Amino acid sequence: MSAVAESPTHSHSQVTENYLFNTKGFLSWALTLDHKRIGLMYLVGVMSSFLVGGLLALLIRAELFTPGELFLNNKQFNQVFTLHGAVMVFLFIIPSVPAALGNFLVPVMLGAKDVAFPRLNLCSFYLWVGGAIFFLCALFYTGLDTGWTFYTPYSSSSEFGTMGPVVWATMGVFILGFSSIFTGLNFIVTINTMRPPGMAWFKMPLFLWATYSTSIIQVLATPVLGITVLLLAAERVLKIGIFDPHLNGDPVTYQHFFWFYSHPAVYIMILPGMGIISELMSVHSHKSIFGYRFIAYSSVAIAIFGFLVWGHHMFTAGMAEVTTVVFSALTFSVSIPSAIKVFNWLATMYKGTVYLNTPMCYALNFLFLFTIGGLTGLWLGALSTDRALHDTYFVVAHFHYVMMGGTLVAFVGGLFHWWPKMTGKMFNDLWGKISCLLVFIGFNMTFLPQFVLGSRGMPRRYARYLEEFQVLHQISTAGAFVLGAGLFVALGVLIHSLMRGRRAPNNPWGAATLEWQCTSPPPFYNFASAPSVTDPYDYLPLKYISEEEGWVYISPTKSTDPQAHPEIAKS
Amino acid sequence: MSHEHTSAHGAGHHGDGHGGHGDHGHLPFLAHHFDDPEQQFDSGKLGIWIFLVTEVLFFSGMFCAYSLYRSRNPEVFMFASQFLNEALGAFNTCVLLFSSLTMAWGVRCAQLRQKNGLVLCLALTLGCAAIFLGVKAVEYTHKWDIGLLPAGSYLAQPEVPVHHEGLSPWLINLSIVPGILLVAFAVWLVITFVKGDKRMSEIAGTLLATAACYFLGVFVGLKFQEAEASSSAHAAHEISVEHDGDTGSHEAGVTADEHAQGQPAESATSESANDHVSGTTGTEAPLKEIEAHLVSLDAPKVVPGAPLDAMVNQKGGAGLFFSIYYCMTGVHALHIIGGMVVMVWLLVRATKDQFHEQYFGPVDYVGLYWHLVDLIWIYLFPLLYLIK
Numbered sequence: 001m002s003a004v005a006e007s008p009t010h011s012h013s014q015v016t017e018n019y020l021f022n023t024k025g026f027l028s029w030a031l032t033l034d035h036k037r038i039g040l041m042y043l044v045g046v047m048s049s050f051l052v053g054g055l056l057a058l059l060i061r062a063e064l065f066t067p068g069e070l071f072l073n074n075k076q077f078n079q080v081f082t083l084h085g086a087v088m089v090f091l092f093i094i095p096s097v098p099a100a101l102g103n104f105l106v107p108v109m110l111g112a113k114d115v116a117f118p119r120l121n122l123c124s125f126y127l128w129v130g131g132a133i134f135f136l137c138a139l140f141y142t143g144l145d146t147g148w149t150f151y152t153p154y155s156s157s158s159e160f161g162t163m164g165p166v167v168w169a170t171m172g173v174f175i176l177g178f179s180s181i182f183t184g185l186n187f188i189v190t191i192n193t194m195r196p197p198g199m200a201w202f203k204m205p206l207f208l209w210a211t212y213s214t215s216i217i218q219v220l221a222t223p224v225l226g227i228t229v230l231l232l233a234a235e236r237v238l239k240i241g242i243f244d245p246h247l248n249g250d251p252v253t254y255q256h257f258f259w260f261y262s263h264p265a266v267y268i269m270i271l272p273g274m275g276i277i278s279e280l281m282s283v284h285s286h287k288s289i290f291g292y293r294f295i296a297y298s299s300v301a302i303a304i305f306g307f308l309v310w311g312h313h314m315f316t317a318g319m320a321e322v323t324t325v326v327f328s329a330l331t332f333s334v335s336i337p338s339a340i341k342v343f344n345w346l347a348t349m350y351k352g353t354v355y356l357n358t359p360m361c362y363a364l365n366f367l368f369l370f371t372i373g374g375l376t377g378l379w380l381g382a383l384s385t386d387r388a389l390h391d392t393y394f395v396v397a398h399f400h401y402v403m404m405g406g407t408l409v410a411f412v413g414g415l416f417h418w419w420p421k422m423t424g425k426m427f428n429d430l431w432g433k434i435s436c437l438l439v440f441i442g443f444n445m446t447f448l449p450q451f452v453l454g455s456r457g458m459p460r461r462y463a464r465y466l467e468e469f470q471v472l473h474q475i476s477t478a479g480a481f482v483l484g485a486g487l488f489v490a491l492g493v494l495i496h497s498l499m500r501g502r503r504a505p506n507n508p509w510g511a512a513t514l515e516w517q518c519t520s521p522p523p524f525y526n527f528a529s530a531p532s533v534t535d536p537y538d539y540l541p542l543k544y545i546s547e548e549e550g551w552v553y554i555s556p557t558k559s560t561d562p563q564a565h566p567e568i569a570k571s
Numbered sequence: 572m573s574h575e576h577t578s579a580h581g582a583g584h585h586g587d588g589h590g591g592h593g594d595h596g597h598l599p600f601l602a603h604h605f606d607d608p609e610q611q612f613d614s615g616k617l618g619i620w621i622f623l624v625t626e627v628l629f630f631s632g633m634f635c636a637y638s639l640y641r642s643r644n645p646e647v648f649m650f651a652s653q654f655l656n657e658a659l660g661a662f663n664t665c666v667l668l669f670s671s672l673t674m675a676w677g678v679r680c681a682q683l684r685q686k687n688g689l690v691l692c693l694a695l696t697l698g699c700a701a702i703f704l705g706v707k708a709v710e711y712t713h714k715w716d717i718g719l720l721p722a723g724s725y726l727a728q729p730e731v732p733v734h735h736e737g738l739s740p741w742l743i744n745l746s747i748v749p750g751i752l753l754v755a756f757a758v759w760l761v762i763t764f765v766k767g768d769k770r771m772s773e774i775a776g777t778l779l780a781t782a783a784c785y786f787l788g789v790f791v792g793l794k795f796q797e798a799e800a801s802s803s804a805h806a807a808h809e810i811s812v813e814h815d816g817d818t819g820s821h822e823a824g825v826t827a828d829e830h831a832q833g834q835p836a837e838s839a840t841s842e843s844a845n846d847h848v849s850g851t852t853g854t855e856a857p858l859k860e861i862e863a864h865l866v867s868l869d870a871p872k873v874v875p876g877a878p879l880d881a882m883v884n885q886k887g888g889a890g891l892f893f894s895i896y897y898c899m900t901g902v903h904a905l906h907i908i909g910g911m912v913v914m915v916w917l918l919v920r921a922t923k924d925q926f927h928e929q930y931f932g933p934v935d936y937v938g939l940y941w942h943l944v945d946l947i948w949i950y951l952f953p954l955l956y957l958i959k
Binding site: 112113114115185186188189190192193194220223228231234238240241246247248249250253257 | 602603604605610613614617618621622624625626628629630631632633635636639640644721722723724886887888890891894895897898902
């Protein structure tokens with residue numbers, strides 16, 4: 001708190017007004033309606049879930065170090081990968097960017113005081129907490145081993161008893177789904193009705209476009225997941241038989257229902273990450289984003305296409321041939337808007353002033369990993385190759401490149417980017433970059449060998465494997481620990497900044513979106529008066545001021561003082 | 572606008588709602604983060620419409636399941652829908668339609684600041700909802716009595732009437748909670764009356780009437796069922812006289828055998844009179860009709876003369892129909908209950924006279940929700956009860 005000594009009056013208003021300290025006590029956080037505090041609480045929640053899911057991942061990789069049994073038997077292995085998948089998908093990736101960063105950023109980027117429904121926002125946070133506790137207890141206590149997809153007929157088989165793990169886990173998913181729906185609903189309404197005067201749709205920051213598209217998917221797809229898991233629970237408790245072949249039901253129907261949600265959910269996961277990258281690329285290249293409208297439209301296009309391609313998860317499940325062909329063709333169409341984004345990001349960097357700081361390093365990391373993830377998706381979307389690659393490690397590697405190399409890396413990059421704004425502290429940039437390098441090396445070491453494993457026929461979800469696969473598995477396991485170390489370094493850098501970091505300037509990166517116009521951290525009311533809306537990607541009026549250690553708006557000299565312009569005052 | 576933040580927003584942080592913020596001193600209903608009432612109303616309106624979209628999608632999963640299994644097993648749906656009581660369904664449809672009217676009227680009352688009119692409309696809507704649930708309880712429990720259960724527990728003997736003295740034990744079980752509520756509200760009404768708290772007795776009185784309406788619904792449902800049973804017995808008797816006792820079996824299940832109601836028996840008279848020997852079950856007549864229809868449709872699964880009831884009257888047949896029936900109507904009933912809870916909240920606020928020309932959003936939003944719940948029933952009724 002060296003700042004206190006230097007300028008007592010300034011820091012006094014900082015402390016009383018900034019959202020972190022303006023009220024004190026447990027209840028002032030637990031019952032807060034402030035979107036920034038809710039966002040921060042979400043952040044702690046999703047990071048804890050990520051820690052749990054990550055440790056489980058390391059457990060899986062450690063077990064796979066040898067072909068035989070190391071310390072997990074087959075049943076335990078199934079339970080661990082189920083837990084890993086379910087925790088990562090439902091507790092971490094889906095709420096990570098929208099609920100944590102989105103909650104913090106959406107109103108501030110809009111120059112608004114809060115989201116449209118603050119109480120609903122708090123409600124969805126507690127639904128998330130309740131759902132998460134319920135879900136984790138259910139999974140740990142009952143030892144569910146269906147995989148995170150709860151596929152029938154295994155999940156509806158009598159093995160689990162009437163009120164077994166499937167019922168509890170699906171109830172957890174149901175509650176979490178409502179949390180997700182309410183968050184999405186809140187953002188749609190906020191973006192629609194609370195934009196400040198002057199911010200037309202095409203003057204919004206691209207992160208808001210991505211969040212808006214994500215919210216549409218959340219609102220349209222999640223209810224279907226809700227009814228699906230409800231029917232699955234009813235299947236177990238009431239024996240309704242809809243998914244049970246013994247009762248003339250159809251287990252493949254479950255897959256259709258499930259993927260009708262869960263494929264769009266893939267875009268719930270990646271779209272906000274893409275929104276972050278759009279911001280990071282432009283800000284840290286100090287160059288206006290290339291192809292603004294195309295990036296904005298492509299977010300919406302991905303949201304729409306995302307609803308039409310769920311069948312590509314089921315090519316081998318026994319659909320009609322015509323259906324598989326149609327789904328395959330539609331699947332390829334999703335690559336168009338994704339490619340548009342990647343090319344526009346590249347073009348943004350071209351001839352820009354690229355600052356290779358930690359957020360930008362993560363953005364470049366994203367670009368590399370996401371491109372590999374996206375391109376390998378084409379192998380799986382093509383019918384003929386998918387026949388061979390279905391349910392192999394190729395699939396595992398593909399979706400980890402997209403989900404983890406895409407969403408997680410974007411999330412961490414965004415976290416570094418907005419960390420000064422959220423906490424008012426600068427982090428150590430060198431160690432941030434080291435963490436990024438470790439993540440990059442560790443990630444590729446973990447998952448590149450898995451492409452090879454998959455194409456050579458190593459099936460996913462197997463606890464044991466043939467000795468010929470051992471070397472590749474061992475490289476993968478070693479990589480996983482490097483990756484874990486990198487992420488722990490990143491966590492250390494952030495925690496260190498909280499204790500030792502220097503005070504963050506209002507605008508450390510020279511960004512032009514509205515959140516950088518308020519103090520770091522923002523006051524609890526965000527803006528004293530509605531900020532003047534400028535082009536979110538126009539960096540010309542920003543100048544670096546070394547005393548502030550940050551960037552400041554130098555507006556063209558205008559004066560409203562009538563004495564300075566006597567001729568105007570007279571007329 | 573000005574910002575006396577520390578006091579005004581501090582209150583907001585402790586979660587005590589949005590009233591009474593310093594920066595909108597003259598508009599106590601305006602939340603601190605909105606600029607004007609119009610923005611607040613528009614946000615709420617958009618929010619509720621998006622919520623309704625999610626509701627539609629929520630139900631769409633079950634409508635999908637319905638279409639899927641209906642297209643796969645048309646004969647099952649034709650057979651099983653005979654067991655649903657159209658008269659009760661039609662009565663409930665009317666009740667819900669009327670409740671939509673009272674709800675819409677309530678919105679108008681809120682807009683015109685007619686406090687008493689709003690309270691009355693909300694009370695009527697709540698009452699209709701309770702009647703609906705009462706009738707539904709009668710329908711459900713009757714089916715449970717005769718084994719028309721979801722697929723796993725389906726007992727394939729719907730023609731065997733269940734004899735029990737007086738009311739169905741299931742119905743009594745279902746009525747425990749409304750019964751407790753009835754007593755509790757009555758006690759509360761007496762207390763508030765003694766205390767002379769007029770506003771509270773208004774609320775307690777409405778809630779008491781609502782709980783009573785549930786029992787009214789049960790009563791009406793039972794009466795309808797009796798009437799159906801006796802009319803079908805009457806019809807069966809007439810037929811049996813006309814056709815020399817061919818369908819005399821209908822008399823056997825007069826009280827509980829509502830599935831063999833008048834109309835299928837009547838419409839099937841010519842066939843059943845010609846083909847059937849006496850002593851056949853009550854389901855035979857509709858079965859014959861369905862079989863004839865399916866043969867005329869050239870449906871692939873039907874072999875003329877094969878025992879159709881054995882094919883469809885089983886867990887994986889009619890049982891699946893009842894699975895879908897209970898899922899759809901059950902989730903719908905849960906939405907009715909949810910709507911009632913929100914309406915009680917509105918009622919409390921209405922008695923405080925909180926709604927007026929400038930602020931009627933919550934009434935409007937709940938109204939929209941209620942219309943959607945009504946609309947879903949408008950689809951459920953023909954799909955489950957009427958289509959043969």
